[in-house]
Amino acid sequence: FVPPGVLPLSRQPLAWGRARRQPPGPPLAPCRAFSNNKILVELDESSGVATMKFKSPPVNSLNLDFLTEFCISLEKLENDRACRGVILTSAIPKIFSSGLDITEMCGKSTEHYAEFWRAVQELWLRMYSSNMVTIAAVNGSSPAGGCLIALTCDYRIMVDNPKFSIGLNEAQLGIVAPFWFKDTFVNTVGHRVAERSLQLGFLYPAPEAHRFGLVDELVPEEKLQEKAAAVMAQWLALPDHARQLTKSMMRKAVLDRLVAHREEDIQNFISFISKESIQKSLRMYMEMLKKKS
Amino acid sequence: FVPPGVLPLSRQPLAWGRARRQPPGPPLAPCRAFSNNKILVELDESSGVATMKFKSPPVNSLNLDFLTEFCISLEKLENDRACRGVILTSAIPKIFSSGLDITEMCGKSTEHYAEFWRAVQELWLRMYSSNMVTIAAVNGSSPAGGCLIALTCDYRIMVDNPKFSIGLNEAQLGIVAPFWFKDTFVNTVGHRVAERSLQLGFLYPAPEAHRFGLVDELVPEEKLQEKAAAVMAQWLALPDHARQLTKSMMRKAVLDRLVAHREEDIQNFISFISKESIQKSLRMYMEMLKKKS
Amino acid sequence: FVPPGVLPLSRQPLAWGRARRQPPGPPLAPCRAFSNNKILVELDESSGVATMKFKSPPVNSLNLDFLTEFCISLEKLENDRACRGVILTSAIPKIFSSGLDITEMCGKSTEHYAEFWRAVQELWLRMYSSNMVTIAAVNGSSPAGGCLIALTCDYRIMVDNPKFSIGLNEAQLGIVAPFWFKDTFVNTVGHRVAERSLQLGFLYPAPEAHRFGLVDELVPEEKLQEKAAAVMAQWLALPDHARQLTKSMMRKAVLDRLVAHREEDIQNFISFISKESIQKSLRMYMEMLKKKS
DSSP: OOOOOOOOGGGSOSSSSEEOOOOSSSOOOOEEEEEOSSEEEEEETTTTEEEEEEOOTTTOEEOHHHHHHHHHHHHHHHHOTTOOEEEEEESSTEESOOEEOGGGGSSOOHHHHHHHHHHHHHHHHHHHTOSSEEEEEEOEEEEHHHHHHHHHSSEEEEESOTTOEEEOOGGGGTOOOOHHHHHHHHHHHOHHHHHHHHHHTOOEEHHHHHHTTSSSEEEOGGGHHHHHHHHHHHHHTSOHHHHHHHHHHHHHHHHHHHHHTHHHHHHHHHHHHTSHHHHHHHHHHHHHHHHHO | OOOOOOOOGGGSOSSSSBOOOOOSSSOOOOEEEEEOSSEEEEEETTTTEEEEEEOOTTTOEEOHHHHHHHHHHHHHHHTOTTOOEEEEEESSTEESOOEEOGGGGSSOOHHHHHHHHHHHHHHHHHHHTOSSEEEEEEOEEEETHHHHHHHHSSEEEEESOTTOEEEOOGGGGTOOOOHHHHHHHHHHHOHHHHHHHHHHTOOEEHHHHHHTTSSSEEEOGGGHHHHHHHHHHHHHTSOHHHHHHHHHHHHHHHHHHHHHTHHHHHHHHHHHHTSHHHHHHHHHHHHHHHHHO | OOOOOOOOGGGSOSSSSBOOOOOSSSOOOOEEEEEOSSEEEEEETTTTEEEEEEOOTTTOEEOHHHHHHHHHHHHHHHHOTTOOEEEEEESSTEESOOEEOGGGGSSOOHHHHHHHHHHHHHHHHHHHTOSSEEEEEEOEEEEHHHHHHHHHSSEEEEESOTTOEEEOOGGGGTOOOOHHHHHHHHHHHOHHHHHHHHHHTOOEEHHHHHHTTSSSEEEOGGGHHHHHHHHHHHHHTSOHHHHHHHHHHHHHHHHHHHHHTHHHHHHHHHHHHTSHHHHHHHHHHHHHHHHHO
16 A cells, blocks of 8 residues: 655645646646645646645544635635636545544534534535536545545545545444435435445445445546546536536535525534533544544 | 244243243343234343244235234334344245235225224334334245335345245236335335336345345345344444434435325325225235135 | 338328238238328237337437427327327437437527427426336437437337437536436436436447446347337236326326426526527537538
């Protein structure tokens, strides 16, 4: 197993601006990049394709800072006429994203839970309804909220390594994936696979995830970015307008459902997560994680 | 083909109580059992797993007595804190259940049809919403209502024998599966397979049923109970609360639909089954069955 | 590749009536036929099976005349007690139907667009709710509206030739399949395959279409009609009444949706198709087609 090369982040500008790299081959097209604490964004103007690279060690967990940066970055790209597609991937070896940060759900105030959950909803709403072509280049494990990010994309490519797994494993932690995680999952793998996988909190090794339709394609790690670019080109060959309307038609029912029940969903989350039994489960899970590492 | 051994039912107590068997191997864990005319129930307290064995010769057909005993037994287990999962299987060789008893639908009063149909609904409502882990160990053919029982479970294991078939074959009898049979079927195999199978009243031999997702797994007959226990252990490894909430989330829409239209559905059944043309079809079908045997 | 033989249409009567052919072998059953400009209809009274053969050169495109004749023919068959099933196929080599006629959507009046769209809706409503068994014998390519006709059938058999393709490729033309095209597609191939296929406007070669469930079966060209007849016999073996009620139960939700929003859908089509950008896309597409041929 060869971990993916980490980008030299320090050489990236910290805000939008022209970034000129010195590639060994032919000169690259102009490329704007911006980076902040958690995510590195690069936009290749010649292709119209941006890459969002998660760089929040150790495991790209989705805390409030990450979620906020994610949504701001996504909004910038969405409003940038030069950008038509975005590839999501990780700058951390072996992990795409570990999902929601459990520390945000443990021993915090009601207000904090509400703010956190609204940010999770926001990420899902923006990704699942994005006008851009969205491709997940899953170069590491991707449990729970990490899997959710992949599920919101138009296409999922995963590194063909059985050590990397993906799935909505909330049930294993004693918690329940919200209905809109479930709806997204059902839209991807169908009702029966979703019912069984969610109840058992399955994490599928990449080859199995592919067999069940949770990811669309497997590639060797060294081919991942190339493949993602090729698939992106295929999707961008379609007229944006027709593709966007079609995407919206496919996803509208599920998107509308959260929009209609957003505040109720936040209240449900708060009352669920505030239960002593749930808090205890999460503390035990964190203890287990600490012992593991 | 080797038929499964029939349990020595006469040695089982007729009500809840300690049943001590003399196994050839190491001593078994304490086990409570109760039995009545149609179903034998054994609860292994050490594992929290009950087995409901259908023992209503000749073919475990679902008449009013069977349905009533089924629901009473299920309710007892549901309310028993020692019980977390239930395995459904048959004590009759070669048949899991032949489905609804046609004699209950032929030449009876309107009141009888209403009572019978309410009992069928009750079985479905209780099984599909059960808080316990439910596993069907399908050790014989399972047409129509027999298939429905399997469909309500969390997992279906079937004996790998092409002589055993399973499916919702109502259309072959000239009758129509009600919408909640259909909803359960669609949730399991998807819309297209359901549409074709229901219209043609397909009975799938076990290997084909597995290919279409109607059953989850095939095993040799002698491994069935062992496999069911192993799968049960896998499901019971999850925290009950999270698993139950997840199951409820997956099945709620379909359950709510029958609850909202229950009386209407009973009236539909009565007016449909009371038609002379349908009565004639059913009589012809019963004649055919008699000639066959 | 051997193109299918075209029927000697001139020998067919132009209206309902007994048509007696001189077969080389044993005498055929009495067969009524009617034909008009676009579609040849033959009803074999002994089997109760009609064949509708599209014969509108060059590519069986669905213009207003074709749609009108289609619906009239279908209604005649639907009301004919001698007819229980219909096989749709093409009399034009290599093409089943090229879909909606773009000339009907280009540079015409609002009233014309409304009339045209209502006719497309009518075809879909009648086919998807038909009481007859409907089988598509797809003996050539079948994009867009051609694919839709196949999707409305109970069963799809396609010639096993990778040169023939099928799919809802509207997005490639810069237009969007309406929600009821989408609903029919989702009911056939599931949500995920539909989402990806519709966004990319995929045309699947026959073998791939079969793999994704877009067609049910592939056969060599010379076996197509024979196979269609055999499958039809299998479906007709079921009691009509039960099969029809089951079909209606499976398709009702999707049918009701268009019925409830029919006028709104027509207005949407008119305002979409009247846009200058869309008109430009369609003109460009027609230019491209002309250059190709």
